[in-house]
Amino acid sequence: MTQPPGIVVTGASGRMGRMLIETVTASDRARLTGAVERSGHDWIGRDLGTCLGGPETGVIVTDDAAAAFAGAQAALDFTAPSATVAFARAAAETGCAHVIGTTGFGKEDLSAIAGSAKKTVIVRAGNMSLGVNLLTMLTRKVAEALDEDFDIEIVESHHNRKVDAPSGTALMLGEAAAAGRGVALDDVADRGRDGITGARKRGDIGFAAIRGGGIVGEHDVIFAGPGERIVLRHIADDRGLFARGALRAALWAHGKAPGEYDMLDVLGLG
Ligand SMILES: NC(=O)C1=CN([C@@H]2O[C@H](COP(=O)(O)OP(=O)(O)OC[C@H]3O[C@@H](n4cnc5c(N)ncnc54)[C@H](O)[C@@H]3O)[C@@H](O)[C@H]2O)C=CC1
Numbered sequence: 129m130t131q132p133p134g135i136v137v138t139g140a141s142g143r144m145g146r147m148l149i150e151t152v153t154a155s156d157r158a159r160l161t162g163a164v165e166r167s168g169h170d171w172i173g174r175d176l177g178t179c180l181g182g183p184e185t186g187v188i189v190t191d192d193a194a195a196a197f198a199g200a201q202a203a204l205d206f207t208a209p210s211a212t213v214a215f216a217r218a219a220a221e222t223g224c225a226h227v228i229g230t231t232g233f234g235k236e237d238l239s240a241i242a243g244s245a246k247k248t249v250i251v252r253a254g255n256m257s258l259g260v261n262l263l264t265m266l267t268r269k270v271a272e273a274l275d276e277d278f279d280i281e282i283v284e285s286h287h288n289r290k291v292d293a294p295s296g297t298a299l300m301l302g303e304a305a306a307a308g309r310g311v312a313l314d315d316v317a318d319r320g321r322d323g324i325t326g327a328r329k330r331g332d333i334g335f336a337a338i339r340g341g342g343i344v345g346e347h348d349v350i351f352a353g354p355g356e357r358i359v360l361r362h363i364a365d366d367r368g369l370f371a372r373g374a375l376r377a378a379l380w381a382h383g384k385a386p387g388e389y390d391m392l393d394v395l396g397l398g
């Protein structure tokens with residue numbers, strides 16, 4: 129009998145890393161074959177199971193991504209931008225698919241990832257949930273239907289450990305709204321207001337970020353018009369949502385041609 133595909137989780141000790149390990153381990157459609165952490169982390173060289181306070185799993189945590197990726201079908205990566213760029217390179221070298229949940233990329237990071245996607249399958253999304261990906265489609269449609277009398281504002285809330293803003297999801301929603309309006313997000317984004325900012329510019333898409341406590345992730349797209357407001361909202365209650373989406377992407381990636389894909393492709397909504 130053939131074995132289920134091998135999956136590697138990077139950033140194994142992180143909030144998402146732990147959730148991904150739980151999700152892959154619980155699935156009968158995949159097999160956890162590797163766990164990667166940053167060099168110097170105290171889990172390196174130890175059995176993953178004991179690091180997590182349970183029985184041994186036979187998976188030894190490593191900082192050698194290329195060795196872990198070799199022979200695996202996919203790597204699930206929710207870490208940090210510079211780490212993800214290096215993992216994309218390792219995925220391209222080994223032919224392992226790379227599912228990227230990491231957010232906070234700069235333009236150079238994104239072009240490096242696009243370079244790696246010439247050699248392997250990369251699925252990248254600022255949010256792996258079905259609900260948020262549906263919300264991007266709704267956002268685009270509403271933005272298409274309304275003119276600039278409706279001001280678009282995107283408000284996101286996350287836990288107090290999050291390091292990037294606006295969130296990857298907020299930027300996805302901003303891109304969708306901009307596409308609906310037929311403009312480039314870079315030309316209309318208003319990110320972070322403070323002091324005497326002047327009145328709001330017609331056509332801008334505004335972003336605001338709230339950070340506090342353990343909020344998993346909440347996003348509102350507000351269309352504020354004359355005398356009325358439409359609010360499209362998504363609330364994530366549980367990180368398992370993102371991990372299940374990432375595993376689904378990894379299974380979907382099998383046999384696809386090299387290239388960069390997103391969750392709309394995976395969910396068949398693209
Ligand atoms: N696309 C999506 O659906 C979601 C994306 N995210 C994103 O995932 C990323 C991680 O989020 P959290 O798990 O909350 O962060 P975290 O800080 O809890 O975990 C990050 C992990 O990556 C590890 N790491 C950093 N550099 C590394 C390297 N060079 N090699 C190997 N491991 C490395 C850290 O040691 C840590 O264990 C963030 O960018 C976040 O925005 C989070 C949730 C959902």
Ligand SMILES: O=C(O)C1=N[C@H](C(=O)O)C[C@H](O)C1
Nearest residue numbers: 231254255290295296297345
């Ligand atoms: O850092 C997080 O936690 C999350 N990050 C993603 C983002 O930046 O949008 C997705 C989710 O909202 C949780």
